[in-house]
Amino acid sequence: xxxxxxxxxxxxxxxxxxxxxxxxxxxxxxxxxxxxxxxxxxxxxxxxxxxxxxxxxxxxxxxxxxxxxxxxxxxxxxxxxxxxxxxxxxxxxxxxxxxxxxxxxxxxxxxxxxxxxxxxxxxxxxxxxxxxxxxxxxxxxxxxxxxxxxxxxxxxxxxxxxxxxxxxxxxxxxxxxxxxxxxxxxxxxxxxxxxxxxxxxxxxxxxxxxxxxxxxxxxxxxxxxxxxxxxxxxxxxxxxxxxxxxxxxxxxxxxxxxxxxxxxxxxxxxxxxxxxxxxxxxxxxxxxxxxxxxxxxxxxxxxxxxxxxxxxxxxxxxxxxxxxxxxxxxxxxxxxxxxxxxxxxxxxxxxxxxxxxxxxxxxxxxxxxxxxxxxxxxxxxxxxxxxxxxxxxxxxxxxxxxxxxxxxxxxxxxxxxxxxxxxxxxxxxxxxxxxxxxxxxxxxxxxxxxxxxxxxxxxxxxxxxxxxxxxxxxxxxxxxxxxxxxxxxxxxxxxxxxxxxxxxxxxxxxxxxxxxxxxxxxxxxxxxxxxxxxxxxxxxxxxxxxxxxxxxxxxxxxxxxxxxxxxxx
Numbered sequence: 001x002x003x004x005x006x007x008x009x010x011x012x013x014x015x016x017x018x019x020x021x022x023x024x025x026x027x028x029x030x031x032x033x034x035x036x037x038x039x040x041x042x043x044x045x046x047x048x049x050x051x052x053x054x055x056x057x058x059x060x061x062x063x064x065x066x067x068x069x070x071x072x073x074x075x076x077x078x079x080x081x082x083x084x085x086x087x088x089x090x091x092x093x094x095x096x097x098x099x100x101x102x103x104x105x106x107x108x109x110x111x112x113x114x115x116x117x118x119x120x121x122x123x124x125x126x127x128x129x130x131x132x133x134x135x136x137x138x139x140x141x142x143x144x145x146x147x148x149x150x151x152x153x154x155x156x157x158x159x160x161x162x163x164x165x166x167x168x169x170x171x172x173x174x175x176x177x178x179x180x181x182x183x184x185x186x187x188x189x190x191x192x193x194x195x196x197x198x199x200x201x202x203x204x205x206x207x208x209x210x211x212x213x214x215x216x217x218x219x220x221x222x223x224x225x226x227x228x229x230x231x232x233x234x235x236x237x238x239x240x241x242x243x244x245x246x247x248x249x250x251x252x253x254x255x256x257x258x259x260x261x262x263x264x265x266x267x268x269x270x271x272x273x274x275x276x277x278x279x280x281x282x283x284x285x286x287x288x289x290x291x292x293x294x295x296x297x298x299x300x301x302x303x304x305x306x307x308x309x310x311x312x313x314x315x316x317x318x319x320x321x322x323x324x325x326x327x328x329x330x331x332x333x334x335x336x337x338x339x340x341x342x343x344x345x346x347x348x349x350x351x352x353x354x355x356x357x358x359x360x361x362x363x364x365x366x367x368x369x370x371x372x373x374x375x376x377x378x379x380x381x382x383x384x385x386x387x388x389x390x391x392x393x394x395x396x397x398x399x400x401x402x403x404x405x406x407x408x409x410x411x412x413x414x415x416x417x418x419x420x421x422x423x424x425x426x427x428x429x430x431x432x433x434x435x436x437x438x439x440x441x442x443x444x445x446x447x448x449x450x451x452x453x454x455x456x457x458x459x460x461x462x463x464x465x466x467x468x469x470x471x472x473x474x475x476x477x478x479x480x481x482x483x484x485x486x487x488x489x490x491x492x493x494x495x496x497x498x499x500x501x502x503x504x505x506x507x508x509x510x511x512x513x514x515x516x517x518x519x520x521x522x523x524x525x526x527x528x529x530x531x532x533x534x535x536x537x538x539x540x541x542x543x544x545x546x547x548x549x550x551x552x553x554x555x556x557x558x559x560x561x562x563x564x565x566x567x568x569x
Contacts, residue, residue: 037188038181044195045173050243050254051199052112052141068110070198071139072099077191078180081106096125100133107133114140116148119170123156136162137169144172213256213277214249220268220275223411230350234267235260267348269355270409283341283356283405290357291342292370294450297377298457300357301387305458306465308346310388313378315371316341317362317422318398324362325427328372328442338362341401342371343410354410359401373446376434377454383430386458393422469538476515476539480546483517487550499549500527513546515539522547 052067072084082102087094097107109122119138126136148166157164180186221231232242235255245251258276265272273279290300304311317324317340342357360367378391396417404410427437434451436442487493494502503510509521512530522530527547537544 034188037192038177040192041180041188041195042177044192044199045177046250047254048195048199049141049143049173050251067112067141068098070194071108071110071141073194074176074191075099075108075139077187077194078176078183080179080183080185084108096122096129097133097136105134106137107135108137108139110139110141112140112142114142114144114172116145116152119148119153119166120156123153123160123164126162127156127160132161134162135169136160136164137171139171139173139176141173143174144170213261213275214253216275216277217256217261217264218247218249218252220264220270220409220411223409223415224268224350224353226350234264234350267350267353268411269353281405282407282409283343284358285339285402285405286361287358289342289360291374292360292367294453295457297374298454298461301378301381301389301454302458302461302465304344304346304355304389305387305462308348310390311344311346313342313344313375313389313391314394315375315391316343316394316396316401318401319395320398321362321395323427324368324393324422325372328369328436328439339398339401340367340371341396341404342374343404345414352411354414356404356410359405369442372428372436373450376428376446377451379428379430380434380451380455381458386455395422473539480513480515480517480539480544483515484513484519484546484548485517488552491550491552493548493550495546495548496531497528499547500524500531502551503527503549508549510547510549513548515541515544515546 048070068088069086072086075081076083084099084101086098087100088098096109098110099108100106101108107126111118111122122136122138126132148170150166153164153166180188180191221234226234228242228247229239231237231246231252232239235246235252237246237255243251246255261275262272264270265275270282271279274282290296318338321338338361339359340362341359344355344357345352346355347353360371362368375391375393378389381387381389382391400408400413400417404413429435429437433447434443436446499510504524509523510527511519512522512527513519530545531547534544
């Protein structure tokens with residue numbers, strides 16, 4: 001370049017570079033803004049799709065009328081065909097098409113049904129329209145199928161008198177997103193605002209927490225190796241209606257109602273606040289723990305026995321500590337902040353579950369003594385056959401103990417862990433009384449105060465739980481019997497084994513009803529086997545079956561036994 005040559009522009013080269021850089025920055029900013037808008041649109045459409053699916057499964061959508069106006073507005077903003085009109089606003093249940101483009105050339109059917117039969121019926125109704133648009137779209141709110149058989153639709157397309165291709169003319173919300181992506185003139189921000197208006201800005205504003213919520217639920221379910229069928233069972237989803245992506249955060253999120261999250265938290269012993277994304281702690285750290293006082297221990301063991309029947313407790317100290325059964329009556333020298341963990345493992349509905357009972361400072365004397373007293377009480381319970389408890393002491397890396405509070409579920413930590421066991425039998429043994437070797441005051445406190453208090457509290461709570469359980473079972477049984485149709489006038493209802501005995505004499509079948517009042521017939525042998533099988537089942541359990549016989553005594557003959565002269569029904 002000739003440095004002496006005059007520039008044809010009215011500004012110097014360095015100014016030109018600045019202008020070009022500014023232009024490129026503006027272009028990048030515009031591209032970034034559009035990408036951000038597209039991201040928001042994708043997110044809002046995904047939420048709306050699952051919102052419609054759930055409402056549709058629950059039969060809460062009335063012919064999709066609420067969705068039609070929204071789709072009309074979205075298509076007006078996104079696909080470049082002008083403004084769309086909702087025909088149902090003037091003519092309710094308009095045949096074949098719900099929306100019509102501004103120029104009258106494109107008709108749209110909005111539906112939550114995605115079957116080939118729905119396509120055929122729409123084409124049939126379209127053929128009967130007195131005035132037809134040139135083109136027809138079907139927008140399937142719950143997602144289109146991958147393939148629709150063109151051959152089976154060919155005759156219906158011919159009668160409709162249009163060029164219709166199922167591959168391009170059957171759309172879903174993802175199709176609308178792709179159209180917006182390809183349309184430089186799409187009014188994406190307006191479409192997003194319309195979606196927010198429809199579903200509520202607050203719901204979308206909380207979406208970040210919802211995604212964390214889904215990720216954490218998946219973390220829990222995967223940590224416990226749940227199968228896909230068990231996902232459906234926990235979420236209460238009919239397997240035939242379960243979305244294919246239910247094991248992804250995107251697919252799972254719309255199903256996570258507050259009730260479902262609470263049930264999952266309870267099933268797998270995780271804090272519901274952590275599961276919902278409102279708290280980052282999985283377990284308590286230097287906070288209250290349910291094993292530090294006699295009352296706490298009695299309540300803890302009683303609840304575990306009531307819920308699981310048996311459990312294995314672990315007390316975990318850092319692997320840098322020496323024998324934990326020394327220094328039980330004074331604080332040892334060393335680092336002040338030394339954490340230790342208490343948890344238990346039990347058998348739940350879907351396999352092993354773990355319950356985090358808190359991390360406490362080992363250097364605090366009363367925490368250390370409480371842990372040793374707990375483990376010794378568990379050994380005594382095992383000796384006496386109370387609650388089927390067991391206990392071990394282990395040593396883990398200190399980082400793993402801390403991670404159990406914030407980052408990693410115990411179910412994940414335990415998958416590949418072989419903790420270093422500690423043996424306390426030599427330091428604490430039983431010879432009619434529990435002996436803490438070389439620590440007589442501790443021996444006296446445990447045997448004369450702590451253990452009797454825990455045993456008494458445990459047995460008292462067990463009695464109360466038993467009474468409540470019997471009372472609840474009685475209430476449930478009465479409610480279940482009320483759901484069963486009453487016997488005919490003049491008939492007496494006999495149930496259980498007595499009904500089986502009478503039915504055998506009468507050679508009559510028995511009636512069997514479930515907790516919802518659904519009835520069927522059973523033979524005497526089938527009825528006896530069922531009663532034997534479910535004696536321990538709670539009356540409120542939907543699987544519970546009630547065996548009974550309605551005995552009608554209207555022509556008693558004194559010369560014959562009652563059972564022979566009766567009509568058994």
